[in-house]
Amino acid sequence: MPMQVRELTAPAAVFALIVTVVLIGALVIPFVSGGTSPEVTNLAAEQTNTDSVQITPNTEEGNIAVDGPGPGESKTVLIDKAHSNRLSDEKLSTLTNALVKSGHTVQILSREQARGPAWNESLRSADAVVIANPTQPYKSGQLAGLEKFADAGGRVTLLADPAAISVGGGGLLGLSIQESSAQYTGLASSFGFAAQSGYLYNMHEYQNNFKSIYATTPAESRNPLSQGIDRVVLREAVAISTASAEPALNTVDRTVREPTRREATYTVAATSGNVAIVGDTDFMMPTNVYVADNEVLLGNLATFLVSGNKRPGAPATPDSNGAQNAGTSTGGAIPTAPTAPTAPRPGDGPSPSPVPESIIAPSE
Amino acid sequence: MSRNNDSSAGSTNTFYIVAVAAAVVVSAVLAPVAYDYAQSAQSEGTVSVITVSGVITGSKVDTLSEDLREARINDSIKSVVLKVDSGGGAVAPSERLYLEVLRTAKEIPVVASVQGVSASGAYYGILPANETFMLSSGQVGSVGVIGAGGTAPVPDRIIRTGPDKAQPTTEQRRQQVESLKRQFVNRVVEHRGENITLSREEIANAKTYLGPRAAENGLIDQLGTLSVAIDHAAEMAGMEDYDIARKEPPRGGLIFFATTVDGQKMIYKQQTSNDAMAIPVTQPLAINELPYHDPGMGVDANASA
Numbered sequence: 001m002p003m004q005v006r007e008l009t010a011p012a013a014v015f016a017l018i019v020t021v022v023l024i025g026a027l028v029i030p031f032v033s034g035g036t037s038p039e040v041t042n043l044a045a046e047q048t049n050t051d052s053v054q055i056t057p058n059t060e061e062g063n064i065a066v067d068g069p070g071p072g073e074s075k076t077v078l079i080d081k082a083h084s085n086r087l088s089d090e091k092l093s094t095l096t097n098a099l100v101k102s103g104h105t106v107q108i109l110s111r112e113q114a115r116g117p118a119w120n121e122s123l124r125s126a127d128a129v130v131i132a133n134p135t136q137p138y139k140s141g142q143l144a145g146l147e148k149f150a151d152a153g154g155r156v157t158l159l160a161d162p163a164a165i166s167v168g169g170g171g172l173l174g175l176s177i178q179e180s181s182a183q184y185t186g187l188a189s190s191f192g193f194a195a196q197s198g199y200l201y202n203m204h205e206y207q208n209n210f211k212s213i214y215a216t217t218p219a220e221s222r223n224p225l226s227q228g229i230d231r232v233v234l235r236e237a238v239a240i241s242t243a244s245a246e247p248a249l250n251t252v253d254r255t256v257r258e259p260t261r262r263e264a265t266y267t268v269a270a271t272s273g274n275v276a277i278v279g280d281t282d283f284m285m286p287t288n289v290y291v292a293d294n295e296v297l298l299g300n301l302a303t304f305l306v307s308g309n310k311r312p313g314a315p316a317t318p319d320s321n322g323a324q325n326a327g328t329s330t331g332g333a334i335p336t337a338p339t340a341p342t343a344p345r346p347g348d349g350p351s352p353s354p355v356p357e358s359i360i361a362p363s364e
Numbered sequence: 365m366s367r368n369n370d371s372s373a374g375s376t377n378t379f380y381i382v383a384v385a386a387a388v389v390v391s392a393v394l395a396p397v398a399y400d401y402a403q404s405a406q407s408e409g410t411v412s413v414i415t416v417s418g419v420i421t422g423s424k425v426d427t428l429s430e431d432l433r434e435a436r437i438n439d440s441i442k443s444v445v446l447k448v449d450s451g452g453g454a455v456a457p458s459e460r461l462y463l464e465v466l467r468t469a470k471e472i473p474v475v476a477s478v479q480g481v482s483a484s485g486a487y488y489g490i491l492p493a494n495e496t497f498m499l500s501s502g503q504v505g506s507v508g509v510i511g512a513g514g515t516a517p518v519p520d521r522i523i524r525t526g527p528d529k530a531q532p533t534t535e536q537r538r539q540q541v542e543s544l545k546r547q548f549v550n551r552v553v554e555h556r557g558e559n560i561t562l563s564r565e566e567i568a569n570a571k572t573y574l575g576p577r578a579a580e581n582g583l584i585d586q587l588g589t590l591s592v593a594i595d596h597a598a599e600m601a602g603m604e605d606y607d608i609a610r611k612e613p614p615r616g617g618l619i620f621f622a623t624t625v626d627g628q629k630m631i632y633k634q635q636t637s638n639d640a641m642a643i644p645v646t647q648p649l650a651i652n653e654l655p656y657h658d659p660g661m662g663v664d665a666n667a668s669a
Contacts, residue, residue, distance in 0.1 A: 038436060038437065041467075041470075043463050043466055043467055044459075044463055047463070047466065047551065047554075048547065049550060052546055052550055053543045053544075053546045053547045053550070054543070055539040055540075055542055055543050057539070058535065203565040203568060203569065204565055208535070208538045208539050208542045209538050209541070209542060210568075212538070287533060287534065287535060
C-alpha cells in the first residue's frame with residue numbers, strides 16, 4: 001500500500017503545479033494587459049446642440065378687449081348651431097365670455113330656431129350672427145334672410161377650418177365623414193368669399209409646428225379686424241379667396257397651401273362691409289387665445305360683431321308666397337335652388353336677382 | 365503451413381481495409397477543419413454583418429447594442445455592415461441606435477446597406493455610417509417625428525399631484541415633437557455634411573426618396589447591394605481576404621396549434637413577431653408609416669398612462 005501512495009505522489013504534485021501555474025497566469029495576465037473595458041465618451045451630450053433643440057415657451061399675455069358701443073347699449077349676438085356647426089364649446093367660450101363681459105347678449109341658435117320662418121325671426125332679434133363650419137347646407141331662404149340681415153347693417157362673421165374628416169358616432173359602420181367646406185361654398189360665396197381647400201403651412205417660420213402659421217396685418221391696414229395686431233398664430237388655417245373684400249390678416253412669407261404647395265401671401269381674415277371671415281377657429285381656444293396677438297384678434301372680432309348699426313326689423317317678414325320655406329319649388333326674393341341636382345331654371349322664380357352659387361338644399 | 369500463410373495474409377488485408385476506411389473517415393472529419401484553418405489563416409479579419417429590421421424598439425436596440433459592442437471589443441472584427449430594412453420606431457431607441465452606431469464608427473469602419481426601407485428612426489440609426497449603400501427600389505428619408513397631440517382629461521376619481529402629471533397639454537406635446545424634430549434634422553445635416561443638397565426645410569418635409577434620388581440629393585452615398593457593402597467595409601478596414609460573421613435578430617417565437625383531423629395530428633404554426641403589431645401613438649415616434657391609426661386610440665391609452 002505505501003508503495004502505491006509513493007508512486008502517486010509525483011503525478012499529483014505535477015498536476016497541482018500545472019493547475020497553480022495556469023490559474024496564477026489567468027489572474028496575472030489581465031493585470032499586465034489592462035482591463036477590457038473600453039474608454040467611454042459621452043456621445044449623447046457631445047452630439048446635442050442644446051441651444052438649437054431648446055424650444056422657447058410661448059409668452060401668453062394680453063387681454064381680450066371689446067370696444068363696443070357706448071355703455072348701456074347691449075347687442076345680441078347669435079351663434080349658429082343649427083347647421084351641425086363644428087365649433088367646440090371650448091372655442092366658443094372665449095368669444096362668449098368676451099361679449100358677455102362687455103354687456104352683450106349671446107344666443108345659441110338651435111335647429112328649431114332656424115327652421116322655416118323661425119330663422120328670419122331669430123335674425124330679426126339679433127344684431128350679429130356667427131357662423132362657423134356648417135356641415136349642413138343653408139336653404140336658399142336662409143341665405144336670403146342672411147343677406148338681407150347683412151344689408152340692413154347686421155354683422156355677420158364666418159369662421160372656417162380646413163375641411164376635416166371627422167370620425168364620430170352614427171352613420172355607416174360608426175363612421176361619418178363630414179366635409180364642411182362644401183356646405184360653406186353657397187354661404188360664403190353669397191358674401192363674396194370662398195374658403196380654399198386644404199390647410200396652410202410654413203416650414204420656415206412657424207410656431208413649434210409647421211401648421212401653426214403666423215399671419216400679420218397688411219401694411220397700413222384700416223381693417224377693423226387688424227387693429228393693434230402685430231402677428232397672430234393660427235394652428236390650422238384655410239386661405240380665403242375674395243375679389244372685393246379687404247384683407248385683415250395675411251400669412252407671412254413662404255407660407256404654402258397644402259394641396260397645391262405653392263408659396264404665396266394668403267389672406268386668412270378679411271372683411272367686406274358688414275361681413276367678416278376668418279379662416280381659423282383654433283385661435284379662439286382657451287389655450288391659444290393669449291398666444292401672440294390672438295387675444296387682440298378675438299377682441300377685434302367681438303368688437304366687429306357689436307359695432308354694427310342694424311335697422312330694426314330686418315330682415316323683413318317674408319312675402320306671402322313663403323320665401324322662407326326653402327326647398328320648395330319657388331322662392332321669394334331669390335330663386336331657390338332646385339331640389340334635384342339639375343341646373344337652375346331661370347324662369348323658376350319671380351326674382352330678378354340670382355344668387356351667385358346657390359346651393360342645393362335637400363328639404364328636411 | 366500454407367493455410368497459416370493464407371490466413372495471416374487474409375487478416376493483413378482486413379487490417380488494411382479497416383485502416384483505409386478509418387483514415388478516410390478521420391480525414392473527412394478533419395479536412396474541413398484544416399481547410400477552415402488554412403482559410404482563416406489567410407483571412408485578415410472579419411466583417412460583422414448586423415441586421416436591423418422591423419420596428420425599432422428598446423429591446424431590439426438592446427440586442428443591436430450588444431452586437432455592436434462585441435464588434436468594437438473583438439479584435440478580429442475589423443468592420444461592420446448594417447443590413448437595414450426598417451421603417452423606424454420609437455424615438456428614444458432610434459437615438460440609442462444612432463449613438464451606438466456612432467460609437468462604433470469612431471473605432472472601426474461602419475457601412476450601411478439598405479435592403480428595402482431605411483426610413484425615419486431607421487434612417488436616424490444609420491446616419492453615422494461611413495458609407496451608405498441602397499438599391500434603386502429602396503426608400504430612405506422620412507426625417508421627422510409623429511406623436512399624439514391631444515390628451516383626454518384625467519377623470520376626477522384619479523388623484524394627481526400637479527396639472528401636468530400624466531396629462532401634457534397639446535402645446536407641450538407640440539414643443540416636444542418640434543424639439544425632437546430639430547435634433548433629428550440637426551444630425552442629418554451634421555452627418556450628411558456637404559453631400560446633402562437638400563435644405564433643412566426640405567429634409568424636414570419628411571419625404572421618403574427612392575435610391576436614385578437619394579443618391580443624388582445626398583441622403584445616401586451610392587447604389588449597391590449588400591455584397592458590395594460588405595466588400596467596401598472590408599476594403600475600408602484594409603482587408604483583401606476576410607470572413608463574414610452574420611448577426612441575425614432573434615426570430616419571433618412560434619406558437620403551435622395542434623388539432624386532430626381524422627385521426628391524424630395536424631400542426632399549424634403561426635409566427636408571432638413584434639413587427640406586425642400596430643403601435644399606438646402615445647409617445648413621439650420616429651416612424652415612416654403607421655399601419656393603422658385610430659385617432660381615438662392614442663388619447664385613450666394616454667389617459668391611463
